[in-house]
Every structure is written in C-alpha cells, then in structure tokens.
Amino acid sequence: MKRRSLIKAFTLSASIAAMGLSWSIQAAETIKVGILHSLSGTMAISETSLKDMALMTIEQINAKGGVNGKLLEPVVVDPASNWPLFAEKGRQLLTQDKVAVVFGCWTSVSRKSVLPVFEELNGLLFYPVQYEGEEMSPNVFYTGAAPNQQAIPAVEYLMSEDGGAAKRYFLLGTDYVYPRTTNKILRAFLHSKGVADKDIEEVYTPFGHSDYQTIVANIKKFSAGGKTAVISTVNGDSNVPFYKELANQGLKATDVPVVAFSVGEEELRGIDTKPLVGHLAAWNYFESVDNPVNSQFVADWKAYAKAKNLPGADKAVTNDPMEATYVGIHMWAQAAEKAKSTDVDKVREALAGQTFKAPSGYTLTMDKTNHHLHKPVMIGEIQDDGQFNVVWETEQPLRAQPWSPFIPGNDKRPDYAVKGN
Amino acid sequence: MPKALQRLFLGLLLLLPLAAQAADADYFIAAKANEQARLLQDWAAQPDPARLELLSSLQQGRIAPDDTRNLRLNNRLRGLVDNALASHQLLSADAEVRLAAAQQLQKSAQPAQVAFLDRRFASEADAAVHAALGLALANLQLVDSDPAVRLAAVRLLGETGDPMARTRLQALLEPGVESNAGVRTAAETSLAQVKRKLLFGELLGQAFSGLSLGSILLLAALGLAITFGLLGVINMAHGEMLMLGAYATYVVQILVQRYAPGAIEFYPLIALPVAFAVSAGVGMLLERTVIRHLYGRPLETLLATWGISLILIQAIRLLFGAQNVEVANPAWLSGGLQVLPNLVLPYSRLVIIAFALFVVLLTWLLLNRTRLGLNVRAVTQNRNMAACCGVPTGRVDMLAFGLGSGIAGLGGVALSQIGNVGPDLGQSYIIDSFLVVVLGGVGQLAGSLWAAFGLGIANKLLEPQIGAVLGKILILALIILFIQKRPQGLFALKGRVID
C-alpha cells in the first residue's frame, strides 16, 4: 500500500522518520504529519477545505523553518466518508507512515471510529470541529467547541432582551448524536432557567431530509403559543430546504429567529441567502471578525486558494473549523518546539497551557488538563452576502466542559483525560 | 438619558415637524440598542407622518432612502421597526396600506398603542380596515378593566381563525385570570370556535403538503415512467438527469445575470428548454453509446447505468465543485399565498404542482397525438413488426430515451427551486421514483400520476403521527404488500403474458 504524499517544493525525497529512530537517505529529514479528511463521498463538501487549510498552515510553518529545525511533510489520505475506512487509514498513518501527529475527522462517528486505534497505538489526533462533548481521550486534542462553548451561550442570548426574550424553544435537529446530546444539555439548561417542558419541543429529522413542510407547519403552530426561537442542529444539505420553507410559509427571523450550530460561511456559499437573512448562528469564529490577525489569515487563505487553483477559489471563505484546524496545527508545532521532540507523550505534556493568538481576535489557551481549548463564543446574524454580522460575543474565552454538568452522572467524571471513555 | 428628558426632547421634536425627520434619524443612530428600542416603542404609540420615511428606510436597513450605508439592526429592533411603521401607516390615505398595517398590528401591537388604535378605530371609514383594526384592538382589550369591553373583545376573537387568538383565549381561561363569569363562558365558546377553524386549516395544510410532495415525486418519476415503462430500460442514472437539469438552471441563472440582468426574474422559464435540451442530449448520447447494446438485458442496464451515474456525479463534482451551488428563487416564486390565518401556500409549491400536471399533459399529448408517440408505442409493443413497417426503431429508441431524460431535466428545474443543487441531488430521488413507477404500473402515465400523489399524501398523513422515517418504512411495507395483490401495479393492462 503506497501512500501518496503531497510532496511540495519543500520536500525533497521520501524518508522514513520513525519516532526516535530515523535515518536519512539523501537529504534533510522531515517530520511526517498525517491529514485524515474525506476527499470523496458525502463529507468531502466540508472536509476538503480543512485538508487544504492544513496544507496551507504546514506550508507557512515550513516557510518559517519548520519545527525543531525539520520540515513538516504532510501525508494526505482519503477515508472517503467511509467510517470503517477512517480506522483503517488512521492505522495506516500511525503504523506504516509513522506520522508524529494526525489532523483530521469531522463527524463524530469518524472520530469514534479512529479513537480506539489512536488509543491502542498511542497516536495524537487534533479534532477541529464543534461536537457533543462526552469524551476526553488522552490521545485527542479538541480544538472545536464543546456544547458549553456554543449552545448554551446562544440560548442565553435568545433569552436576553436583545435576542428577543424567547419564552418557547423549538429544538430541531438531524437525528444523530451531536444534536441529541446538545438538545439534552439544552433542555436541562432551559429547565434550570425555569422553562417548562410544555414550552420545549424536540424534533429530529433523518439525514438528507428535504421536505420540511410538516415541520415548518408545526413550528408555526408552536410559535403561536408565545415568543419562540428555533434552535437548529440541522445538518448539511437539509438546511436549504428548511430555510426556504420557513421563508415561503411566512415565518420571518423577526417573528421566529432560528439559531443554527452547523451553518457557517462554507455552508452559505452554496445557498441563496435571501431567505436566511436575520437568522443566527453561534460559533467561536466568523470570517467577518475585524482584527489584524484575522485579516492576515483571510488574506493568506484567499491567496493560497488562488495559487493552488482550488475549486471555487474566487469565492473562498474561512470558517470556524478551518480556524480550529489552523490553531491546532500551530499549537502542536509550538508544543513540539517546547518539548524539543515530537514524541507523543512529551508533546502532550507541552501542550497543556499552550497559548496562541488566534484569528478570532483572542489569545486561546489549551486547557492544562482537559485537552480542549478555551474559546470565545460569538453570535452572528446571517447577511445577504453570506457573511455574519456579530451581534453578541462573550467577554473572554470560556473553558470547555466536555462532560456537561447538565447530564446526570457527569459530576463523577474526572476533569482530565483518561483512556477508554 | 432619563425618560422624562427624552420625552421632553421628543415633544420638542414634534413641535418642529420640518426638522423632525433628520433629527430623529441622527438621534436614532447615536442611540444604543436599548434606547433605540424604547424610541421605536414611543414612536409606535404616538405616530407622526413625518417619521414615515425614516421608518421605511429603517425597515430596508438604511438610514434614509438615498443613503447607501447599511444599518445593522438586530431582530428585536427589526420587529419594533415593523410595528412602529405599521402604526404610522395607519395614518396613510391609502386604504390598502392601512389594511396591511392593521394586519401587522394584529400580530405586534403593544399595550401602549391602545389609545392610538382606539382613536383610529373610531375614525376609520373603510369597513375592512375597521374590522382589522377592531381585531388588533381586541387582542389588547382582553386585559381591559371594563368587563363589557373584554366580552366584546372575546366575542370578536372567536370570529378569527388566528392561532394567536387561541393562545390568548387559553391564557384568559387559566384559573384566576378572568373573574367575570360571563366573559369566561364567552371565552370558552370563542375558543372552541377558533379551534375548529384552526383544525380545518391544518387539515387543508396537510393535504396541500401531500399534493406538493406528490408533484415532486411525479416530476422525478415521470421521465422514468417513459424510459422504464416504454423502453424497459432500468435507468439508474435517471436521478442524474434531474441533477443535470438543476445544474442547467444554475448555469442559465449565471448567464442571464451576466448578459441580461433585466430578465433575471424569468430565468427559470429560460432554463426550462435549456434543461430539457441538456438532459435529453446527454440521454440520447448514452442511449447510442451504451444502452443500445443492452436492450433486453435489464439487469445489465441497471449496472451499466449505475456506472454512468457515478461518472456523471463525479464529472459534475470536478466541473462545479463538491459544494452545492446557489440557485436563487425569483421573487414570484418566493413567499406564499395566505389562505387562512394558519395556512400559507408557498408560491413555489403551487407553481410546481401546476407545472407537474402540465408536464404530464404534455407527455400524454406527445405520446398519443404525435407521430413520434405513435412510433414509440409501436416499437414498445412489437419491435420487429414496427421495424418491418418502416419505423426506424433505432432512432425511435434514441428519441424516446431522450424524451424521458429531457422530462427529468424539466423536473430538475423544478427541484432546483425548492431544495439543494449539488452533485448528489439525483441520488435522493432515485429510489422513490422507482417505487412510484412500480406502484403505478409500468408504462402507465395515469398510474404514475396516481401513485405519485398517493405516495405523497400517504407520506404526509403519516409523518405527523409516527415521524418521517417510520412513515417511509411503513409505506414501503405497504407497497410490498400491495404488490402481492396487484403484481403489475395500479394500472396495469391485463393480457396474455408473453414469454
């Protein structure tokens, strides 16, 4: 099984860099890093841009001299949106290619699929997407948001006067683990704020659901009972038919605002945004954030997309998971510098407390124990140009609570990473 | 700024109508969100015609009509702007504007506006506006201190089919809210009345969504009914013909935008012939190169066309990217027709239902009233005989396949208006399309028609009861059982089975 490494100008020849033991064949040795994102199949839509972002970041790090004096050599594999293949390719990266670290995965199921492999082989995975929490593996660093870094602040905003002071909540999601866990946490949170069960409706649709007539009719009916907000964890393709139906049936953002956790700049790229304007999204980063780091980041990305002739380069956008990928790779590189090694155990130790000035405009810190980033939360309103207008943000980054206190039994969980959870 | 001062300031502004507008605008922009909200509420309670232009601009997200700067409002403020604007529009001379304003106020009026509404209600001359204002007022008068006013309001609300009225009446009937027994009984009667009306609207809504889903299934399946029913070709790439049609719409949209921006409203109409031509062209090409060699071997066609579908999907992915592309609804396909207070029929869905029926009619005419149709039917029934009679069977096959694919292309145009346009678009329709054709009876247009609408309505009736997934599974089981009874489908011709 010959892997194909994307050998760019900076890599000179194939060499094998095993941990601790390596020999050079012709030229300078490199550090291999794995990139495990689907480039084909259903998830390719989202994951391809993360692969490109990872390559860009690695190129930038190499341009500054690499890590510990060695250049990084990316090894790209395609798990093809096939979950068992994630485990297989993960094993390949760790045992055949002997990479020092892997950046990858998008869906929770893909992460769950590779997790046993990383724990078995003591690998290191950086996971860049917001997720449902309930996990804290010593072999994974989570650079996306945990539920308390996205969902709960969003609901707090909806409850506030500015957010419309919603009294009733329609929790709509695609039927998989992330929406279910998020909604479970939200329900507990809403209870704690005095919202009764009759004012909470929870509905799930299957993947790829495209006929939202019945559901929008239900939302309408539900919203007649008081100021209502919809909290949407609807995934991927289903968003367009949902928002279109909403607009066509006359539900406006001023009447019933929808706050989405899975709609970002990349998703809006293929959408007629007119029906969405005014609806909300909660993330830890928006492309429209105005600060010098972000301006540089966005400009670099657009230039990179153009230079590599990526599809849709003229409309290239950045989004939250891309920023998380960028931050993750930099954090790993800093930690490897600090540890003066790419040994997994040493890097893990060095990562605790690592900081990085991120495009979101905040200095992000990797938590000392729980393997998650401290992140700011922002609420953006969708505009007709496919960008977000930030209407609210937290004052400072929040510490992640991967074991949500709103889920019974989690109070007994340790606040540090242990295998096999 | 203390409230009293602000009031004073406002009062001064009212004294200076000429200067008022500009000053209001400047003041509004300078204010923080909370103050802006308060300002808007005050304006709504005490409308001033001079402020009309400012409020209309605010609604558009501008400060003044000629100011191109974008104003960032949040949802709460937008809602308040709508309300204040409606309040102002009640002063308009145009009865239609007043009516729309009164309807908006039914939804959004605040208690502070009661006095103003009362005045307008008393002086309103137009009957329709008067009635609408009465309702808007009634909503607020439910908490009036005078039982007689409350009673009148309750009775009035009973006349509407507004879902909000139900909530308000229900709130009134909560224990300890309404002390007057007469008002309570009236509220109970009104509530029952409102509920009946709402139920009616809901049932109609369900029927409509069923029809709408059915029309989409029909458009997806119709082309298949031709290729499968008449030619016996199992075209697994049929979904991709839909997808090609949708992408053709996308390309047309871009071209129209670039070269004829004036016609952009009508780009879907321009896209129809283009989509038909593209899908039909690709279909005919496939027929000549691949499918032609596989007549009479249905299972092999199934596999080969599946391969074709993979290639088409990937080709589109390389050409247009894996991302969905943006197909915008023109204004005449956005929004909906308000039939009842709780029933809106989206224009896009209405148009698609009509379009589906139109395509069926067209297909029927083509097959039954033209030379091509005659040839197609002849070839279907007896290929050798038709060939002997001088029918160019190869050409007819090609044209019939092109027709089936072209109709799928038309379906693609319709689908692009309600859902995503992406490389995987076709995949999600292929299984449903086959079920429609099998259930309807192969080769039967009427069968496909009934099957599509039947499946659509059954789906929508089951969905609220047991959810979308179980509904779908149940329907599948029912189809399998149905085929037990009528293996040839709903509308099969009986006849001597030819073996």
Next chain:
Amino acid sequence: MNQPLLVTASQKAGPRWTLAIGAVVLLVLLALPLLSLLPAGHSLQVSAYTLTLVGKILCYAIVALALDLVWGYAGLLSLGHGLFFAIGGYAMGMYLMREASGDGLPAFMTFLSWSELPWYWVGTQHFAWALCLVVLAPGLLALVFGFFAFRSRIKGVYFSIMTQALTFAGMLLFFRNETGFGGNNGFTHFRSILGFEITAQSTRAVLFLLTVALLVASLYLGWRLARSKFGRVLTALRDAENRLMFCGYDPRGFKLFVWVLSAVLCGLAGALYVPQVGIINPSEMSPTNSIEAAVWVALGGRGTLIGPLLGAGLVNGMKSWFTVAFPEYWLFCLGALFILVTLYLPRGVVGLLKKRGEQ
C-alpha cells in the same frame, strides 16, 4: 481462494499450475496471521494494518460469493445484500457492546438517557445467543421478505428495486436513535471478545483464521450446491422459470432456500467483519454498498465460484490504491468498470481467462 481453482481444474482437467496457485494462496492466507504474531520490527512481521485490510476483503469476498449464489445461479439480482451483512454485524456488535460495558448499559444508551435495555437486547451478553442472532436475524428477515416477494413472483428488475428499497428502509431505520442501535454512530469502541482483548495480535490472528475458514466453508458449500440437482434446478429457474414450473417444480421453495442461505452467509461475514474493523454503523446498509457488491460479482464472473472472490479482491484492491493515488478519479474508474464489464465482459474475468485457456 483455492477451492474454486480446484473446481475449475477438476472440471477441465486443466493445467496443474492453477492447482498450485490455489494452494499457494491458501497457504499465504493461513501464514499471514501467524506472521503477524512475530515481534514488531521483525522483517517478516505482518502488520495489524495488513491483516485487518486482508481480513476485510475476505469478508467482502464471502458477501460476493453469497450474492453470486442468488444472482449467478438463481438469476435474482439482490441490491440489498448490504442489509444482511450489516444485520449480522449489528448482532455481533450488540454482544461486543455488552462485553465492553460490563453490567451497565452500552455507552451510547446512558448517553441518551435510556434507563433499561430494549427487549431485543435481552441475552445479547451471551456469545452463544449473539451467534444465534447472527444467523437468525438476517435469515428470518430474508425468509419473510423472500416469502412475500416470491409468492407474488417479483423477479428481475422488480426484485432488484424492491431489495434496494428494503436496504434503504433498513438504513433509515438504523439511523434513528430511537431504534436503539446507536443511530449514526453505530457501535464502536469494542474491548474484548469472549474475554480476549480485541486489539491483541492473537485475537486478530484468530479472527482472521475464522474468516478464512468461513470463506473456505462457503466455497465448499457453494461447490456442493452447484453440483447437486438443486444447483441445476436453480440454473433452470434462472433460464426458464415457466418451463420449470410446467415440469412440476415449485420455484418459490428453491428461491427461498437459496435466498435465505445467501442472507445467512452475509450475516456471518458481517459478524466477522465487525470485530476486525472495529465499527458497525448504518452506512453499511446504504444502497451504494450493495450495488458495489454486484459489480464485484459481475467483474469476477457470475455463475462461477471463483469469480466473485476474484472480483471482490480486484475491486477492493483497486479501490485501496486509487483512493490514495487519485482520490478524485476513483468514481470515474468504478463507473467505467460497471459499464465496461456489462458491455464487454458479460462473463467476467473468469470468462476471459477460460476463453484464453480454451484457445
């Protein structure tokens, strides 16, 4: 992979080297797990990666063989065999989840506030019952579906469409979290099987050997069936069902038997697949997977025993290579394969080889 070569060899009394190749392949397959037990760093050591990859392909080969029994011999093209495969996998997965969670509920259930196990999970902590489920669940489903389908004489493309819809429905059902099978995530994070660590090299080696054994056993079974009168009735059924009926055979029974047998084989393959790859989730039931299985059979040569195995190996080998080398062009290649095989290789690779042999 040696049995069918023996078959062709014995049938044609053909060249001895085919026999030799078959024997070598079997020997290699048997040696792989033993080599994997060598200490890491040994030059002959076979990595766990290679072992699971080959093990996975062997499971697919069993599915291909099972599909060939119904398609190649009885002429029923099933586009729903992924369903049976996945159900067998889920049955095994249930046991593995119970084993991993000890006395408590499986992790995904506590997660979603299930307070007790649904009834269909009862007894799944016992390996023996799980094994029964592996056979019974796909078998019974196939029996019920087959009974109705064959009773109303659904055949040809109708049968294909119905089976495709069936697996699609199954996928939707298993995607639901309320169904109680972990929804989209399915089952992962297995720990042990019968008390043995699932990641241990020795466990892997044993699972691999079991897969080889199942493959050889299915081949033997297929070979016996093909040579019995039953096999000839199936062939007759495929070519002229009416004639067969007027000869006094009831086709329903024959179809049902081979259909259920095939489903059970798939279920067993699924049960061996799950502990080796470490995950089972509803995407295994997606119609695409089942159609791909049909192309394994078509490419290899349907109606032969070795063809499906060759096909499964070739397509999956190509897939592994292509998705690494040219990820963007894999679908083109697969699509072209579908078309070329149906147009130019109706008897598959085996047919091609035979023709070569005859010349």
Next chain:
Amino acid sequence: MRAIPLPPVHPEFMLEPILDAGSGRDAIGLGQRRGEGLDVRHGTVLTLEDINVSFDGFKALNSLNLYIGVGELRCIIGPNGAGKTTLMDVITGKTRPTSGKAWFGDTLDLTRMSEVQIAQAGIGRKFQKPTVFEALSVFENLELAQKADKSVLASLVARLSGEQRDRIDEILQTIRLSGSAQRQAGLLSHGQKQFLEIGMLLMQDPQLLLLDEPVAGMTDAETEFTAELFKSLAGKHSLMVVEHDMGFVGSIADHVTVLHQGGVLAEGSLEQVQADDRVIEVYLGR
C-alpha cells in the same frame, strides 16, 4: 418410477371406464400425483365448460366448451387471435378464467390449482417457442423433467438411480439426441430443441400433453418423425396439439377443433371441418 405401459386405447373404447391400480389414491392429496392415478371414469381427461376469459373488456375466450377423451389426439386449429394460446394458459393455470369450469379427469378442479400443482397432477405443456434450460446439458434437461420428488430437500440430496438413467437414455433415443446427451442445450438447433422439449414432456410422463405448434421450424423429415411419435403416444397419453400446418394436422389428427373469436366454431374430422362453410369463411374471408 417408470410408467406402467397401458394397452393402446382406441377411440371406440373411449367411453368405457378405465380402471387402474392407482385409483384409490387421493387425487387432490399432497405429494406426487401420478397420471395413472387420475380419476377418468367418465372417459374424459379434460373437461372445459363455458369458459370465459376477458382482458379489460376484450373477450379472449367466449363460452368455450371442450372435452378431450382419454388417449385422444386432438388438434386445435384456428386463425390468429382465436384464443388458442389463452386456452392453453387456462388449462395450465397461467390464466384464471373469468368464469367457467375446468376439470382434469373427474375430480381435479383446474381453476383452483396452481401451475405447479397442475403440472404435478399430470399436464405437460410445450411452449410455442421451444423453451429448454439452455445452460444445462441435454441429459440434465431430461433429468430435471423426470418424474421424481420435486421438493427442495429432495433435490438437495438427489442421486440418479440406474433405473432413472436407463429411462433418460431411452427417451434420448426416442428423440434422437443420444449423441448429444452432454451437449449444452443452448447449442442445439431449433428442431433439436423442439425434440428436447418433447422429450422433457415425455420424461414427465403426463396424462395430458399440450403442444403449442410443435413442428414450427422443423424440416420435413423431422415433421414426419414427429407425426409418427405423436401417433405412437396417443392412446398411452392424451394429446392436444395446436398447429397451423394443415399437412401435419392431416397426418396425425382424427379429431379437429376449430377455434374462432374465443369459441369453438366447428369440431369433427379434418374433412368435415374443412367442408364446413363457416370455417372456410373464417379462413378465406368472404
């Protein structure tokens, strides 16, 4: 299970009851019904009374009555669309009559039996287009047709006995395919396939044989041979032959039925029928 050779039955004996050893067997019972066990005390092997078949308003068969005696060789002729094949479909259970009675022997109601049951009860059918199992050898074709337990389990463990092998060889000789026993049936010539299909019918050893255009595509010599074969079968079996070739009909038939528009137009010997005005009108037009 070899057929017990019966003495040739001549038309004059047709109305006499034939008693046979197997008559005590329940004819509607399960398992293998043997042709010998058929209750034919009234002398007719097939009774069709007032059969109607309509397809969406089109009457394919219209109040048709037909009786075929034991050991009789009956020819059915008629113009295209007269309902000949539909008639065969009704008898073999492929098409259910809209109304009417169809009895096989005296006790078996064909309208209530499935195609398989009818075949097992002893009605064999040869299709218009020769239909054999093309992927199997000639020998295997005959083997499958042979009278035996035709259940799934039995076929899993079935082995050919010497006696069965002899029987197949015998039939192979009869249909002159001994030399091609191991050839794939798909490779046979059209005429050979016709013979193979007839051979398969013989292996089934049915009480009644339905033959749809058996000599279509045969050479003169083959036709002649077929005629002889049929004549030798008559008596032992009942035959119903649908044919267009008048020469062939003349050479075998003693009794001819003319179908027209789904009903019986005329019945009698070939000469009688050919002299009938209505028949002439139908065939030659006005």
